[in-house]
Amino acid sequence: MKRVGIVGARGYTGRELIRILLKHPAVRLTYLAATLDDPQPISRIFPEFVGQTDLACEKFTLTRAVKQCDLVFLALPHTVSLSVVPKLMARRLKVIDLSADYRIRNCGTYERWYHKAHTDLLNLKRSVYGLPELYRERIKKAVLVANPGCYPTAAILGCAPVLAAGCVDPKDIVIDAKSGVSGAGKKATLDYSLAELEGNFKGYKFAAHQHAPEIDQELTKLAASKVGVVFCPHLLPVSRGIFETIYLRMTKNMSLEKVHDLYRKFYKGETFVRVKPLGESPELKHVNQTNYCDIGLAMDASRRLLIVASAEDNLIKGASGQAVQNMNLMIGSPETTALL
Numbered sequence: 001m002k003r004v005g006i007v008g009a010r011g012y013t014g015r016e017l018i019r020i021l022l023k024h025p026a027v028r029l030t031y032l033a034a035t036l037d038d039p040q041p042i043s044r045i046f047p048e049f050v051g052q053t054d055l056a057c058e059k060f061t062l063t064r065a066v067k068q069c070d071l072v073f074l075a076l077p078h079t080v081s082l083s084v085v086p087k088l089m090a091r092r093l094k095v096i097d098l099s100a101d102y103r104i105r106n107c108g109t110y111e112r113w114y115h116k117a118h119t120d121l122l123n124l125k126r127s128v129y130g131l132p133e134l135y136r137e138r139i140k141k142a143v144l145v146a147n148p149g150c151y152p153t154a155a156i157l158g159c160a161p162v163l164a165a166g167c168v169d170p171k172d173i174v175i176d177a178k179s180g181v182s183g184a185g186k187k188a189t190l191d192y193s194l195a196e197l198e199g200n201f202k203g204y205k206f207a208a209h210q211h212a213p214e215i216d217q218e219l220t221k222l223a224a225s226k227v228g229v230v231f232c233p234h235l236l237p238v239s240r241g242i243f244e245t246i247y248l249r250m251t252k253n254m255s256l257e258k259v260h261d262l263y264r265k266f267y268k269g270e271t272f273v274r275v276k277p278l279g280e281s282p283e284l285k286h287v288n289q290t291n292y293c294d295i296g297l298a299m300d301a302s303r304r305l306l307i308v309a310s311a312e313d314n315l316i317k318g319a320s321g322q323a324v325q326n327m328n329l330m331i332g333s334p335e336t337t338a339l340l
């Protein structure tokens with residue numbers, strides 16, 4: 001049994017991690033932490049856990065984390081992980097970080113988008129980008145996993161087969177993304193209130209969202225040349241789920257059937273990526289509360305435009321489910337444990 005802790009356990013992704021880990025047969029949840037001053041039973045904070053665990057959530061301290069855990073999930077806001085990871089790594093704990101702090105390879109890019117200098121180059125070099133479908137073998141040996149962002153997961157999985165095969169123009173990619181509000185964490189601001197959201201739909205941070213450099217970095221690796229991506233996120237009036245419509249310009253004369261075949265082959269054997277039959281679109285209702293990313297394909301043949309639809313639950317395949325998928329690889333459990 002591995003002893004596992006969560007720092008940031010009172011947040012949205014922390015809550016999902018608790019739910020998934022409580023049904024995992026090879027791990028024991030031994031430590032929950034957040035910012036609160038006095039410990040409180042997690043079942044009082046989240047009553048759905050009454051009868052499932054007596055564990056208390058307490059203020060994070062390094063001593064307690066090291067004493068209680070073999071592996072720690074950090075479900076902390078961006079830039080906070082940066083001060084916690086080096087301490088945990090120095091005490092030889094394995095870490096899965098859900099923030100962006102160890103995802104961006106270039107420190108200048110990190111500083112530009114997250115407004116803080118990267119102060120932990122040693123661990124940045126050791127970290128592995130936690131997208132199992134692309135980096136499975138490296139994740140198995142990792143001591144620090146940078147769990148991907150929610151928007152980037154859907155975008156990368158949606159583009160990977162055609163970019164890797166070199167049959168689309170890497171300089172001409174448009175990602176039209178929509179997310180439910182839990183993507184922003186448990187913020188209590190006017191923008192996220194029911195009165196503002198209900199019956200509404202809006203875009204935000206067009207070509208200026210902090211996930212753009214992460215998408216850029218990973219798509220560039222796949223294409224083996226610098227990509228040109230326009231990333232436009234929108235806020236859906238629903239609590240969870242991400243749907244991205246991605247437009248890619250074909251450079252090879254391929255039928256939609258051939259492209260579909262390419263996607264099916266690329267994801268053959270992958271439990272958590274489901275390529276839809278032609279003519280069917282993914283839907284949030286089919287992926288929410290699951291660790292699946294569903295991908296649908298269409299083509300405007302006259303303009304050689306490939307249209308990819310990619311959908312996932314932002315809190316599961318886009319965060320906590322994928323983090324557990326990574327943990328399974330790191331501890332040698334079957335990859336799907338507690339996720340189906």
Ligand SMILES: NC(=O)c1ccc[n+]([C@@H]2O[C@H](COP(=O)([O-])OP(=O)(O)OC[C@H]3O[C@@H](n4cnc5c(N)ncnc54)[C@H](OP(=O)(O)O)[C@@H]3O)[C@@H](O)[C@H]2O)c1
Nearest residue numbers: 008010011012013034035075076078098099183185186319
């Ligand atoms: N939400 C998503 O869909 C999603 C998807 C992918 C990745 N992520 C990333 O995952 C991370 C967590 O996101 P979230 O949505 O779960 O955020 P959240 O709901 O805002 O929760 C953040 C948690 O971090 C805790 N915290 C903040 N500062 C802390 C500190 N110094 N020490 C200990 N705990 C601290 C908070 O404690 P209190 O409860 O005490 O305030 C809270 O429990 C973020 O980096 C986010 O970008 C989120």
